Structure formats: structure tokens, C-alpha cells
Amino acid sequence: MTMPSQSAITATGLRRLYGDHVVLDGVDLNVPCGTVFSLLGANGAGKTTTVKILSTLIRADGGSARIAGHDLSAEPDAVRAAIGVTGQFSAVDNLLTGQENLTLMADLHHLGRKAGRRRTAQLLEQFDLVDAAKKTAATYSGGMRRRLDLAMTLVGSPQVIFLDEPTTGLDPRSRRAMWQIVRELVAGGVTIFLTTQYLEEADELADRIAVLDHGKIVAEGTADELKRRIPGGHVLLRFADERDLESAARAVGQVSRDSDTLALRVPHDGSLRSLKALLDRLDQNAVEVDSLSVHTPDLDDVFLALTGNKEKVTAR
Numbered sequence: 001m002t003m004p005s006q007s008a009i010t011a012t013g014l015r016r017l018y019g020d021h022v023v024l025d026g027v028d029l030n031v032p033c034g035t036v037f038s039l040l041g042a043n044g045a046g047k048t049t050t051v052k053i054l055s056t057l058i059r060a061d062g063g064s065a066r067i068a069g070h071d072l073s074a075e076p077d078a079v080r081a082a083i084g085v086t087g088q089f090s091a092v093d094n095l096l097t098g099q100e101n102l103t104l105m106a107d108l109h110h111l112g113r114k115a116g117r118r119r120t121a122q123l124l125e126q127f128d129l130v131d132a133a134k135k136t137a138a139t140y141s142g143g144m145r146r147r148l149d150l151a152m153t154l155v156g157s158p159q160v161i162f163l164d165e166p167t168t169g170l171d172p173r174s175r176r177a178m179w180q181i182v183r184e185l186v187a188g189g190v191t192i193f194l195t196t197q198y199l200e201e202a203d204e205l206a207d208r209i210a211v212l213d214h215g216k217i218v219a220e221g222t223a224d225e226l227k228r229r230i231p232g233g234h235v236l237l238r239f240a241d242e243r244d245l246e247s248a249a250r251a252v253g254q255v256s257r258d259s260d261t262l263a264l265r266v267p268h269d270g271s272l273r274s275l276k277a278l279l280d281r282l283d284q285n286a287v288e289v290d291s292l293s294v295h296t297p298d299l300d301d302v303f304l305a306l307t308g309n310k311e312k313v314t315a316r
């Protein structure tokens with residue numbers, strides 16, 4: 001289906017309250033078709049609430065949105081027909097096998113027996129579930145379950161897929177397998193709206209990232225744009241004892257220090273020249289450095305700088 005605009009999702013001024021707790025406080029979003037958009041936020045930032053609103057599971061208290069060309073409040077059925085949702089509200093039935101779960105979905109989508117069987121077989125193959133097809137979902141690992149859940153979503157060939165924390169709790173191998181699946185879906189023209197607590201996941205997958213904090217989007221852009229928004233990197237120096245830490249702090253001047261870990265964090269522009277100048281200064285003052293690491297800004301820094309969250313999102 002062609003859409004009137006090239007946006008798969010637009011939202012303007014979304015608001016949602018639980019009692020007098022303002023969970024979303026005027027959220028604007030624009031997600032171009034065929035891209036991965038990641039909504040990043042700490043626990044409780046409002047990510048799931050946003051997904052629930054955009055996927056018609058709950059209503060917003062204010063604002064408007066269009067999904068796949070349909071108005072969210074005026075045409076909720078058309079929105080539902082165009083989207084798939086996986087994540088914290090899994091549709092997998094534990095008592096059914098993987099194959100039965102998919103067949104049930106095919107029936108719900110009125111695919112017909114032959115087309116349903118074909119689609120089920122194709123999805124079992126695509127999601128590496130052929131060997132497990134006849135086992136009940138209760139016996140599946142976390143990664144297999146997520147794959148089955150996503151495969152079930154795809155039975156209806158959605159244009160827009162909401163993935164709510166799709167890899168939370170998965171081991172690194174299963175996480176990478178899920179990332180590969182997401183890339184393949186996008187290559188096929190699907191739009192992905194991904195919520196995650198993992199900065200690495202957003203960095204790997206997302207064309208654009210929005211950082212949600214206390215119900216507001218505090219920054220939006222590509223991973224590189226976000227990284228450029230915050231001050232440069234730093235050099236982390238560690239010392240064997242308090243005395244070396246003291247002399248180093250005196251030698252290099254204004255730096256942040258952590259006496260517990262015997263570390264100094266010195267602002268650094270990433271150039272060899274300034275690194276050499278720092279080492280020379282330490283040498284001239286006869287300071288023994290135990291270890292040194294150069295740190296360039298990553299999404300973790302961006303997140304901390306933008307949200308001031310003590311409980312930062314998980315960097316892997």
C-alpha cells in the first residue's frame with residue numbers, strides 16, 4: 001500500500017496521565033517509512049506507554065498520531081490492520097507448539113488453509129524454528145520465544161512493527177540473531193519502532209534515536225548527531241595509591257576524581273598532542289600511573305548528559 005506521506009508514524013503532543021502522574025507530557029515523533037526508530041529511556045520513562053498508545057492498546061489523554069497513513073483515534077481498526085506489536089505483551093500460547101501458534105495466527109488473519117500452511121512453513125524457516133516446530137512453546141528458550149512471537153506478528157504482513165524491548169534478558173548470541181532479523185525486515189521495507197534500554201542496541205540498529213525522559217523527548221537524531229551534542233571524551237587515569245592520585249590531581253589541575261577507585265577523569269579532545277601533553281605533565285611531576293584508558297563519547301555519555309539519570313540505561 002502506498003502511503004500519503006513518507007512517514008510511517010507521526011505523533012504530535014501525545015499526553016498520558018495515570019491518576020495525577022503525568023507519564024507522557026507532549027511527545028512529538030516522526031518516523032520515516034522503511035527505517036528503524038529507537039525510543040530510548042530508563043525504566044519508567046514512558047516507553048511502553050508510548051507503544052501502547054501508538055498501537056491502539058490504550059488511549060492518549062491528549063495529542064494525535066497517524067500510523068501508516070491512518071489517524072489513530074478516527075481509524076483504530078485500519079491502524080491495527082497495518083501494525084504488529086511484540087514485546088512485553090506476547091501472544092505466544094505456551095500450550096501450543098510453535099507451528100500451532102503460527103497456524104492459529106494464520107487462521108485469525110483468514111489466510112485460508114493452503115496460504116496459512118505456506119506462510120507458517122516460511123516463517124518457521126526464516127526464524128530458525130523448523131526443528132522446534134512440533135515442540136510446545138513452554139519448552140522454548142527466551143530467544144526462541146521472542147523469535148516465535150515476532151514470527152507470529154509477521155503472519156499479518158504488517159507495515160509497521162512495534163518492538164518493545166525485544167532483547168531484554170536475551171544472551172548476546174540471541175540478541176545478535178534478533179538484530180539480524182530486524183535488519184532483514186527493514187531491508188524488506190518494514191518500519192520498526194523499537195524501544196530499548198540498551199544503548200548498544202539503539203546504536204546498532206536505529207536510523208534515528210529519541211531519548212525519552214520524564215515523559216518528554218529530550219533529544220532526537222542519529223546516534224552520531226547525539227554523540228556530537230555532548231562534550232568530548234576523557235582520559236581515565238588509575239593509580240596504585242592515594243598519594244599518586246593526589247600528586248596527579250595537583251599536576252593536571254581541574255579534573256574529576258574518584259577516591260574510592262583511585263581514578264582521575266581528565267577532559268580530552270581525542271588528539272595525540274593533548275594526550276602527549278598530559279603524559280608529559282605527569283612525567284615531569286614524577287607521578288606513577290597504574291593504568292590509562294582513552295574514552296570517546298558514546299550513547300551512554302549522551303544519555304547521562306541529557307537525562308541526568310542516576311539509574312542509567314544499560315550499556316553493553
Ligand SMILES: Nc1ncnc2c1ncn2[C@@H]1O[C@H](COP(=O)(O)OP(=O)(O)OP(=O)(O)O)[C@@H](O)[C@H]1O
Pocket residue numbers: 018023041042043044045046047048049050197
Ligand atoms: N496501568 C498503570 N497504572 C498506573 N501507572 C502506570 C501504569 N502503567 C504505567 N504506569 C507508570 O507510568 C510510568 C511509565 O511506565 P512505562 O511502562 O511506560 O515505562 P517504560 O519506559 O516502558 O519502563 P520499563 O523500561 O520499565 O518498561 C511508570 O512510572 C509506571 O509506573
